[in-house]
Amino acid sequence: MSAPVNVKICGLTDSADVPAAILAGARYLGFVFFEKSPRNLALPDAAFMAGTVPEGICKVALAVDATDDFLDRMLAEVPIDMLQLHGRETPARVSEIRARHGLPVMKAVGVAGAEDLAALDDYAQVADQILVDAKPPKDAALPGGNGLAFDWRLIAGRRWPVPWMLAGGLTPDNVAEAIAMTGARQVDVSSGVESAPGVKDADRMAAFCAAALSR
Numbered sequence: 001m002s003a004p005v006n007v008k009i010c011g012l013t014d015s016a017d018v019p020a021a022i023l024a025g026a027r028y029l030g031f032v033f034f035e036k037s038p039r040n041l042a043l044p045d046a047a048f049m050a051g052t053v054p055e056g057i058c059k060v061a062l063a064v065d066a067t068d069d070f071l072d073r074m075l076a077e078v079p080i081d082m083l084q085l086h087g088r089e090t091p092a093r094v095s096e097i098r099a100r101h102g103l104p105v106m107k108a109v110g111v112a113g114a115e116d117l118a119a120l121d122d123y124a125q126v127a128d129q130i131l132v133d134a135k136p137p138k139d140a141a142l143p144g145g146n147g148l149a150f151d152w153r154l155i156a157g158r159r160w161p162v163p164w165m166l167a168g169g170l171t172p173d174n175v176a177e178a179i180a181m182t183g184a185r186q187v188d189v190s191s192g193v194e195s196a197p198g199v200k201d202a203d204r205m206a207a208f209c210a211a212a213l214s215r
């Protein structure tokens with residue numbers, strides 16, 4: 001029997017989201033640091049929320065093309081276990097951030113077509129994990145968290161030398177099919193468990209985790 005699927009719930013904005021996500025079954029919690037996002041957190045709020053997370057649950061900080069100065073300030077204040085890089089960070093920058101900040105790094109890679117798959121292989125050489133996400137539309141305000149899925153057949157049967165997560169447009173209704181089609185053992189969700197942009201819904205988080213953990 002395979003190990004249970006790991007669920008990451010990204011973009012928590014309220015302190016009540018932390019116990020709700022953990023009770024639902026999430027193993028990773030994502031905190032967004034991107035000013036244009038409805039899920040953006042101020043450092044003191046993130047520090048408070050992350051401080052309530054028990055041992056064994058991975059606290060992930062999501063940043064977009066962040067400077068070392070920002071990462072230094074954020075990590076000095078917020079207890080974080082993993083960095084998620086969701087911008088245009090090059091493989092060299094991923095390596096640099098890993099070495100400088102001493103935390104595991106998950107690099108998000110956007111997929112829209114077969115031409116995007118090579119980047120997954122490149123980042124799998126330098127990151128601790130890769131997040132296989134939908135590529136944002138050209139005019140999107142956000143580089144992720146858009147509730148948009150990609151064609152899962154593109155990665156069916158593909159494997160990488162590091163752990164990976166499937167993301168992009170997952171919901172309580174489609175996550176089981178996404179897992180079945182791709183073979184993912186880790187899934188990441190944000191919009192699909194919200195009642196409005198930036199507002200997590202405890203019932204949807206529970207339904208999502210139940211559907212993912214049933215696979």
Ligand SMILES: O=C(O)c1ccccc1NCC(=O)[C@H](O)[C@H](O)COP(=O)(O)O
Nearest residue numbers: 010037144145146147168169189190191
């Ligand atoms: O959530 C945001 O607002 C956000 C902002 C900037 C970069 C990434 C962002 N979110 C990424 C995610 O929440 C997930 O890792 C992933 O993209 C899946 O999101 P969704 O399609 O909404 O489930």
